[in-house]
Amino acid sequence: MQERQSRESGRKAPAAATLPEGFRLLPGFLDRQAQKDLLEEIRAVVAVAPLFTPAMPRTGTPFSVRMTNCGALGWVSDRAGYRYQPEHPLTGEPWPAMPPRLLDLWRQLTPEAPPPEACLVNFYGPKARMGLHQDRDEATFEAPVISVSLGATALFRIGGRSRKDPTRSLRLASGDVVVLGGAARLAYHGIDRLLPGTSTLVRGDGRINLTLRRVTPA
Template sequence: MTVLMLRGFAIHKDYLGRDRQERLVEAVREIVRAAPLFSPQTPYGKPMSVRMTSAGDYGWYADRSGYRYTPTHPNGAPWPNIPEEVLSIWRDLVGEEKLPECCLVNFYGETARMGLHQDRDEADFDWPVVSVSLGDSARFRIGNTERGGSTESVWLESGDVVVMGGAARLTYHGVDAIRYGSSNLLDNGGRLNLTLRVVT
């Protein structure tokens, strides 16, 4: 395993072996059975190209009234618990002092993208965001703490884990391409991205 540092992002290449990736996919399937994927709208009324769901005490949500965390799925059911297979990544890379309260699950199909954004709906930015890549490779773009300026990008492969913390916690970042079909982890292709966040 190699740790690549890029603009304060710690990118743990090949952090997860194939067996562990497969166990995580099964854990995600359990999440999706309890809390089906949905396509949120941005406050501007445009549907996001990723489909998503969550596990934990809170799930991330977006609609015309804004971005926020909610205690229930859009269907009214509480979010399922974060699987231990997922929590073990946080324990290894962040520690036990405080565990994540949300595991956001994003599914990227062939044409899905995520524009440059900050993760700033949480109450305490002292805790990092931990991001897990499963399935097809994604071109991950990193900007600055303010909009504009130069950017850099790196391809994230299945099994890579990114820790975004410290001075980089509020850095703009996004996904601007999927190398569709580059992995056989998911039966029908695509990419799963799990992001672990402390919300309160």
Template sequence: MTDATAARPAPLVLNGAEIWKSWLDRPAQEAMVADIRAVAEAAPFQRFTTVGGKPMSVRMTAAGRLGWVIERGRYRYADRHPEGGAWPPIPASVLAVWRAVSDWPADPDCCLVNWYGERARMGLHQDKDEGEFDAPVVSISLGDPATFRVGGVQRGDPTRSTKLESGDVARLAGPARLAYHGVDRIAFGGSTLLPSGGRINLTLRVVRP
């Protein structure tokens, strides 16, 4: 893992999104996966259905004060898991990454955990349910590589893509905070981190009370 007290290396910049390659080394990735497995045991993964009635290909859970859910035909943050109970706390290993790269004075309210299987993807979207757009969104990739696409703040803006690999960390901040972004595909089996394949993406967000 990059030492948070050391000078931060220059990121790759993709339409304003900042990406730090190989931020987490293999032991740090393995430790974080164990932490996320504990989160999923306390708050099981859900497969939500979009407002348009289509089941999502990505399965989700969360940690922190709030979790992102789809309930009663709307997207929102909730303080309870859909099956009941508070969300588990955000693991210290995850908070350490936020504190190192976010440049934000407080910890996030939500760590959204997305699990991508063999044919899972995430269409272009904006993270705009938080109501706090001065704070960044920080993303951590674990497991199989993914093709990450970033556009501008308008849906029709030109996009660029790059490969996110296990251990990479990305940040959407400033003018890119509301950029459209998504995952076109994953290279299933392209990493040995998760024994059965797949990708875990952690997205850290600040949500206005």
């Protein structure tokens, strides 16, 4: 995997003092070729496990993003609630294996953590967004969540462990990687909007976000 460190990207991560402890932004961590290679692997995942539209548990309101998963477990949401399960909700088939380059990225950024069990694949159209939320449907929070951005630049918002905490905004561009560990593991975060005309990788000015998670205790 061809990667370059944040200092080579021409952009600097925000000062750590302004963000939750354990939050790391690695701008431009994946170079252009690595992004293209990963995108092709995700297309292969989608060919086996098609994108579906999750819905809110109580209301059945559809999300504005479409999603799928790869790995041993996948996150789903419908009227039955938020949960992880081993099969696709529409096809009933097991999720496809996680691409090796994502496992390599996990080992590189969090070598002490047990391996990830789920990779959520969220597809954002130009008008899609994700409200403030915590990633807390896992049975363990011992490992960080690692997030990879491909395609359009997103306006990302992050706060603290209470929904009422002040939030900060920053841009996530294609190839950026975010690590949510420590106190940031349960920080509220979301995507306010995509910036139009910023995708040269994903067709239709779309964005793909990959989030790698450990679900069960090691």
